[in-house]
Amino acid sequence: MSPRIGVVTFPGSLDDVDAARAVRLAGATPVSLWHDDSALRGVNAVILPGGFSYGDYLRCGAIARFSAVMETVVDAARGGLPVLGICNGFQILCESHLLPGALTRNRELHFRNRDQALEIGNTGTAWTGAFTPGQRIVVPVKNGEGCFVADTATLDALEAENRVVARYVEGNPNGSQRDIAGICNEAGNVVGMMPHPEHAVERLTGPSTDGLGVFTSVLAHLGATTV
Template identity: 70%
Template sequence: MKVGVVTFPGSLDDVDAQRAVRIGGNEAVALWHGDADLQGVDAVVLPGGFSYGDYLRCGAISRFSPVMGEVVAAAGAGLPVLGICNGFQILCESHLLPGALIRNDHRKFACRDQRLRIEDTTTAWTSSYVAGSEVTVVLKNGEGAFVADEATLDQIEAEGRVVARYLGGNPNGSLRDIAGVRNEAGNVVGLMPHPEHAVETLTGPGTDGLGFFTSLAVWAGVAERTFA
């Protein structure tokens, strides 16, 4: 599958995401934030970084980039979209996902290998996993605390839309230990930790994050689950 990876001013994990896409068996296509053109891709990744320097609010300026108009429309029509870290923030600012990401509760940048439990394996980005799988990927954020009002939290919990939850201690104050959520259809996923930094043994904590990039084929029905 052709997976577009968008570069915004301040993106710093776009090349890493492209590499993860290729290791996951797909073709990576570089997309530029200023182009209202998705180049016919089958899925889109919004990578981590500090788009527009986070000068207004994380992701608040990027949501108005020309490419995001196309992403929002395509996501509404079922295009798989994965937002990682800053990409998660952009998805929330674009109202493709509920809630918001705010400053870490300890007011410090967090950088660590983070354990997660994969809770929803019905999405386009987690279909390679088995529900309840525990994985370790990289986490690095300063504004990674997921928040929403109680009614919204109760709704996404009741609908099974929590994709991943923190284990071994909450690193940033995210409510209910939520590390990632999805939209109702399951094609749009936001994840604060970085699975693209855990796709090969040469670097990072291992290959536990690779399932996020092999899941598209499973979701499309052309491959079997690969992660227990």
């Protein structure tokens, strides 16, 4: 039986269907999870997709963190459940304090939508094991509030502990400090990234198939951890 990967739908989610499709292409079974339902339905991992949860009122992800499903996801993540937050999902992870820092308005106050080169850093996480350190990939970015910020001590700790999973190269689209595009928690089971790997899983619809590695990574991780 293939692993079951939950994809949460919040009011305002835009990329939940795309995330589910990427999960299916990777070889797992996508399971729809509703924001107002705390049940995780026996999933082996969870994806928080991109979009504008709850209309991005107050701050991006600020209301979503209090949803019924996130109460369960937070507890499960602290217990080791693999969780991936993409774009708005990354914002929700920071608001939920599963990841440090915050995502703020892009430096030049413009919405950025383009294919973006990334350099993979930490490949020891549940979501990046299919890559090699320093590997360059290309996936889309599309955000207006994707500028990652944190205090100097936090940034230094993320780098010292090898918790930067991806950096922007060939240009920083949003002004993120130290070109950070994605980070992980200390255990490596929780990853947040601003770029959209689910939009780079087929050459017909994306700039590459580089993003598929994010989803095959968690399948390999689940296989290794359940043996």
